[in-house]
Amino acid sequence: MISPQTTSAAITDPGRAAQVLERFRQPIEESLQRALSDRGVPLYEMLRYHLGLDGGSPVQGKALRPTLCLLVCQALGGDWTKALPAAASIELVHNFSLIHDDIQDEDRERRHRPTIWSKWGVPQAINAGDAMFCLANLTLHDLRPLCGDALVVEVLDVLQEATREMIEGQYLDVSYENTPEISLDAYFDMIGRKTGALLRASVEIGALLAGTDATVRQRCRQFGEAIGRLFQIRDDMLGVWGESDTTGKPADSDIRRRKKSLPIVAALSYGSPEVREELLTIYAGQEVADAQIVRVLQLFADLSVRERVQVMADEAYQRAMALAGEIAFTPGGRSDLEALASFLLERDR
Amino acid sequence: MISPQTTSAAITDPGRAAQVLERFRQPIEESLQRALSDRGVPLYEMLRYHLGLDGGSPVQGKALRPTLCLLVCQALGGDWTKALPAAASIELVHNFSLIHDDIQDEDRERRHRPTIWSKWGVPQAINAGDAMFCLANLTLHDLRPLCGDALVVEVLDVLQEATREMIEGQYLDVSYENTPEISLDAYFDMIGRKTGALLRASVEIGALLAGTDATVRQRCRQFGEAIGRLFQIRDDMLGVWGESDTTGKPADSDIRRRKKSLPIVAALSYGSPEVREELLTIYAGQEVADAQIVRVLQLFADLSVRERVQVMADEAYQRAMALAGEIAFTPGGRSDLEALASFLLERDR
Numbered sequence: 001m002i003s004p005q006t007t008s009a010a011i012t013d014p015g016r017a018a019q020v021l022e023r024f025r026q027p028i029e030e031s032l033q034r035a036l037s038d039r040g041v042p043l044y045e046m047l048r049y050h051l052g053l054d055g056g057s058p059v060q061g062k063a064l065r066p067t068l069c070l071l072v073c074q075a076l077g078g079d080w081t082k083a084l085p086a087a088a089s090i091e092l093v094h095n096f097s098l099i100h101d102d103i104q105d106e107d108r109e110r111r112h113r114p115t116i117w118s119k120w121g122v123p124q125a126i127n128a129g130d131a132m133f134c135l136a137n138l139t140l141h142d143l144r145p146l147c148g149d150a151l152v153v154e155v156l157d158v159l160q161e162a163t164r165e166m167i168e169g170q171y172l173d174v175s176y177e178n179t180p181e182i183s184l185d186a187y188f189d190m191i192g193r194k195t196g197a198l199l200r201a202s203v204e205i206g207a208l209l210a211g212t213d214a215t216v217r218q219r220c221r222q223f224g225e226a227i228g229r230l231f232q233i234r235d236d237m238l239g240v241w242g243e244s245d246t247t248g249k250p251a252d253s254d255i256r257r258r259k260k261s262l263p264i265v266a267a268l269s270y271g272s273p274e275v276r277e278e279l280l281t282i283y284a285g286q287e288v289a290d291a292q293i294v295r296v297l298q299l300f301a302d303l304s305v306r307e308r309v310q311v312m313a314d315e316a317y318q319r320a321m322a323l324a325g326e327i328a329f330t331p332g333g334r335s336d337l338e339a340l341a342s343f344l345l346e347r348d349r
Numbered sequence: 350m351i352s353p354q355t356t357s358a359a360i361t362d363p364g365r366a367a368q369v370l371e372r373f374r375q376p377i378e379e380s381l382q383r384a385l386s387d388r389g390v391p392l393y394e395m396l397r398y399h400l401g402l403d404g405g406s407p408v409q410g411k412a413l414r415p416t417l418c419l420l421v422c423q424a425l426g427g428d429w430t431k432a433l434p435a436a437a438s439i440e441l442v443h444n445f446s447l448i449h450d451d452i453q454d455e456d457r458e459r460r461h462r463p464t465i466w467s468k469w470g471v472p473q474a475i476n477a478g479d480a481m482f483c484l485a486n487l488t489l490h491d492l493r494p495l496c497g498d499a500l501v502v503e504v505l506d507v508l509q510e511a512t513r514e515m516i517e518g519q520y521l522d523v524s525y526e527n528t529p530e531i532s533l534d535a536y537f538d539m540i541g542r543k544t545g546a547l548l549r550a551s552v553e554i555g556a557l558l559a560g561t562d563a564t565v566r567q568r569c570r571q572f573g574e575a576i577g578r579l580f581q582i583r584d585d586m587l588g589v590w591g592e593s594d595t596t597g598k599p600a601d602s603d604i605r606r607r608k609k610s611l612p613i614v615a616a617l618s619y620g621s622p623e624v625r626e627e628l629l630t631i632y633a634g635q636e637v638a639d640a641q642i643v644r645v646l647q648l649f650a651d652l653s654v655r656e657r658v659q660v661m662a663d664e665a666y667q668r669a670m671a672l673a674g675e676i677a678f679t680p681g682g683r684s685d686l687e688a689l690a691s692f693l694l695e696r697d698r
Contacts, residue, residue: 041517042520042524096479097479100475100476103472104471104476122453123453124523124524126452126475127519127520129479130445130479130516131517134516137505137509137512138509138510141502144502149502152498153502156486157490160483160486160487167476167480168388171390171391171392171476174472
């Protein structure tokens with residue numbers, strides 16, 4: 001068992017994380033290219049554009065979910081090549097949700113490029129997301145010759161249950177826009193569905209396709225949930241304090257669009273009645289002016305929101321490490337997963 | 350083999366069609382209720398509302414696709430109860446597409462009630478459609494104990510391939526809005542995907558779950574395609590000449606929103622250069638005024654568009670009947686399917 005203390009070494013090796021994130025990039029990209037191959041309908045052009053597979057500059061995402069799936073499969077002694085179609089399917093589900101999310105949030109940019117809806121309009125962006133979801137289902141077909149029908153059905157179940165939770169989380173996230181105040185519990189329930197479920201499924205499917213038993217699978221689910229919480233907390237931090245150059249999104253974007261992300265939820269939870277009143281008034285307006293953004297950031301600083309949220313990220317990281325310590329990963333695999341978790345704790349993109 | 354002539358008897362028996370459409374209503378509705386059962390997130394309320402399962406007035410759709418699936422399964426000597434989860438899944442796919450279609454077309458009413466987006470807003474309507482799609486995938490799980498994993502994967506493949514075509518068709522339909530003129534070939538290609546694919550899959554999955562061989566399955570696919578074409582031609586006729594009371598949509602709605610449905614595609618194909626010019630000018634505007642709708646209807650009458658389109662519907666019906674004649678349906682099952690096809694040819698809702 002790895003104690004939390006020993007993990008600090010991994011934090012200081014960003015090169016290892018980069019190597020881990022790079023390891024499966026090419027096979028994942030090839031699987032996605034295959035899934036999105038043309039059929040004489042320009043629909044697929046939008047999908048390749050979204051995934052950065054259109055021959056333009058390298059603007060792909062981190063492919064975190066499929067990488068995590070393959071890493072876990074490998075770290076449990078499985079053959080990662082057998083899990084590749086499932087990993088691609090997970091990435092397609094994630095990207096279907098991003099395409100629809102961008103419409104819902106009216107986000108005009110992602111990964112330094114116009115989003116699909118801002119380039120092709122809302123109706124076609126809805127179709128693009130639907131097609132991406134459908135291709136995720138179709139890609140599971142490629143598992144058949146590798147793993148057999150029973151495992152295809154198991155993977156479908158795990159992935160679709162997670163997708164269902166993801167959509168529930170998205171529903172809650174949208175509904176929170178019209179709710180003045182969200183409790184920290186409600187926030188963590190929402191991100192557990194919206195982000196946590198698919199990251200949990202990535203880990204669980206990796207374990208499933210490595211042939212592990214139910215006990216290991218259950219621990220892997222919990223490990224995946226902790227990773228999901230860690231990921232989203234850091235994401236919310238980047239949405240307020242991240243640099244536009246690295247995140248690919250406008251700075252302060254989550255304050256500007258009054259998103260109920262962790263910093264504001266935490267500030268409302270910790271602030272005095274006067275501070276809460278002031279924040280609620282700013283967030284109740286139709287638009288947040290630049291001066292108000294400066295004021296919100298000042299109130300966050302007064303309340304040490306960044307430090308408090310950082311503690312939550314650290315706790316999620318420690319929990320992930322403790323859970324990983326209870327799973328019989330190979331030494332190399334454990335080290336890979338630790339490097340990835342460290343990256344999630346410290347990433348700036 | 351039933352010759353086309355003998356089918357005219359079925360046309361004169363609307364009671365038979367009503368009985369056929371009613372036969373599986375209750376088990377289908379129960380399956381849908383199960384699929385949409387609550388999980389503490391109000392998301393599911395939207396889905397039950399859309400399907401008319403919210404305890405309000407009986408505003409459900411015809412459940413044509415699941416009924417067709419179960420009828421075909423039964424008519425080929427299969428046990429329809431084993432096909433029920435697949436039938437429910439097909440209906441969920443169809444309704445996911447309707448929810449998103451209503452957003453894309455900006456339709457405010459369906460089945461005499463406000464559409465989801467007009468009641469809950471576009472972002473939540475996107476989530477509702479996504480959830481409906483996801484529940485369609487999850488519902489296939491219920492096939493496992495009834496049919497085994499291999500058939501679950503086969504059904505998934507057939508259904509997802511059809512869903513992919515449906516989304517491609519939806520993409521083409523949206524893109525046609527900005528295309529002044531569509532050929533009849535392009536129109537039939539589009540509806541073959543948008544509507545035909547899922548009706549084809551309904552028939553094919555019914556055959557698959559009845560345990561038929563590849564030859565019968567292939568004929569069933571073609572029968573389903575003919576049914577799909579028949580359905581959509583009639584739908585396009587109702588969009589121009591249907592009564593609002595029975596269709597649940599505003600009268601003349603397809604002209605008002607300048608939809609490239611069959612009547613206008615046919616009129617542009619048959620009209621003189623002057624008539625074409627006039628129609629293209631009306632359809633190029635941002636809005637179609639009431640007087641222009643009257644004028645379009647007059648031009649359609651001058652060109653006998655309704656009669657010509659009726660001939661196309663008759664041809665699709667005859668083709669469906671001829672194909673059905675080549676499939677070894679039980680006598681009762683054949684009669685059911687003929688009654689259903691006759692209903693599709695003559696329906697006013």
